[in-house]
Amino acid sequence: MERRLFNPIIERMPRAELDALRWRRLRATLERTYASSAFYRARMQRAGVTPDDIRTPEDFRRRVPTVDKLDVLADQRERPPFGSVVAVPDALVEYCFLTSGTSGKGQEVHAYTAADVAESLTSWAASLHWAGVMPGDTAYHMVPIGVTAGPVTLLSAFQQYGLRTFAVGNMEGEARLEMMQRFPPHFFSTGPVYLRRLTTICREQGIDPRRAFPALKAIKLGSFGFDVPWAQEMEEFWGAKLIDTYASTQCGGGIASTCEHGTYLPDGQRGMMHFPEHKVYAEVLNPETGEPAREDEEGEVILTAFGREAMPILRFRTDDKVIFKSHRQCACGRPFDGIEAGTVSRYDTMLKIRGMNLWPEAIDAIVLAHPEVDEYNGRLGVAENGREVARVLIEFKVGAPSDAAHRARVLGELRSKIKENTGVGMEISEARPGEIERFAYKEKRWKDQRRQQL
Numbered sequence: 001m002e003r004r005l006f007n008p009i010i011e012r013m014p015r016a017e018l019d020a021l022r023w024r025r026l027r028a029t030l031e032r033t034y035a036s037s038a039f040y041r042a043r044m045q046r047a048g049v050t051p052d053d054i055r056t057p058e059d060f061r062r063r064v065p066t067v068d069k070l071d072v073l074a075d076q077r078e079r080p081p082f083g084s085v086v087a088v089p090d091a092l093v094e095y096c097f098l099t100s101g102t103s104g105k106g107q108e109v110h111a112y113t114a115a116d117v118a119e120s121l122t123s124w125a126a127s128l129h130w131a132g133v134m135p136g137d138t139a140y141h142m143v144p145i146g147v148t149a150g151p152v153t154l155l156s157a158f159q160q161y162g163l164r165t166f167a168v169g170n171m172e173g174e175a176r177l178e179m180m181q182r183f184p185p186h187f188f189s190t191g192p193v194y195l196r197r198l199t200t201i202c203r204e205q206g207i208d209p210r211r212a213f214p215a216l217k218a219i220k221l222g223s224f225g226f227d228v229p230w231a232q233e234m235e236e237f238w239g240a241k242l243i244d245t246y247a248s249t250q251c252g253g254g255i256a257s258t259c260e261h262g263t264y265l266p267d268g269q270r271g272m273m274h275f276p277e278h279k280v281y282a283e284v285l286n287p288e289t290g291e292p293a294r295e296d297e298e299g300e301v302i303l304t305a306f307g308r309e310a311m312p313i314l315r316f317r318t319d320d321k322v323i324f325k326s327h328r329q330c331a332c333g334r335p336f337d338g339i340e341a342g343t344v345s346r347y348d349t350m351l352k353i354r355g356m357n358l359w360p361e362a363i364d365a366i367v368l369a370h371p372e373v374d375e376y377n378g379r380l381g382v383a384e385n386g387r388e389v390a391r392v393l394i395e396f397k398v399g400a401p402s403d404a405a406h407r408a409r410v411l412g413e414l415r416s417k418i419k420e421n422t423g424v425g426m427e428i429s430e431a432r433p434g435e436i437e438r439f440a441y442k443e444k445r446w447k448d449q450r451r452q453q454l
Contacts, residue, residue, distance in 0.1 A: 135162030
């Protein structure tokens, strides 16, 4: 029996009808959130606005205040563990997720009811359907399961959609490929860096994916950007279409995906990820002016979720830097606007390393606190074997002990402390003379070289 978790009628709805539906759901969300969430009610009252004052989408954008991560964290510190944002009795909270992140700004906790989780599955289901994946297909879930919403809800979506699912997130690459040869996949989910790692292992072991996995239809990506030539190379090697997805714990996991046209078009231009706009109100705004981005313009994603029960999300600033795409720019005919595939980045300084969010301030607090360290630089790259690597180059202060054994002990201590405090293993070495980059104005100690090295 097919388990339909998406709505094909809405996918073919005229844009004007979709806009009317979105406005009705936005109004209902605003009224419900104002009535049930003390956090949002207080913020709107401080802004001098009530739901009755919001009569148009422009009113909503100009008058309803935005919320960011620091606002939610401050509320949760003051009223632990969930803060005053929760809009249901505690007895209805059945799931709890943390935003991925090991320090810096901190991790929000997000409460979900059973209905919240069920609602989150439908966006992932649409992504699977658009990729050509069908109930009964074999799928591999390669992202480790943890405390974040995306991997958990994606795994649940696989199961509810009716896929024969292998959760291999904690297996080594060689073991994953061995399993895939035994039970050939139609689909698997991973990130760009790990896909490169699997490609390297295949080449080392003489595995031709086109021969070994002839039924493979699509590979789901996520995490960070990639270039079109790399995507073309991966599709040629694996014999499968790449799809890109955009996710948010605040909105329940996956909230945008490429359609059947994929991550790039025949002319080499990038494709687009469509928002399920009947489920989420996604604004892409210029962070300086607050005005909506036009087609192919850069902006920040601001999210409002229509279906969240336990913990409403109303105009949440993601700090995600994207390029806006109109539904008119995709040949699929769906009425959903979206964002450009493969180019999502951050306005803030967050780094995503092996699926973990980490802020440079966390490394600053460890390395620069050492009395013998003067400065450091960080580098993110991809090794020849396809593994994602993080390197920290240390410059000792003038006058620090020059004994090689002593400096090796310091580097070892820093390596252990970074791993212990952040959960991310890094290579720590002493910089050569002149290798450390200095800063005249704003420091930017970290360079991400992964995309160029894919």
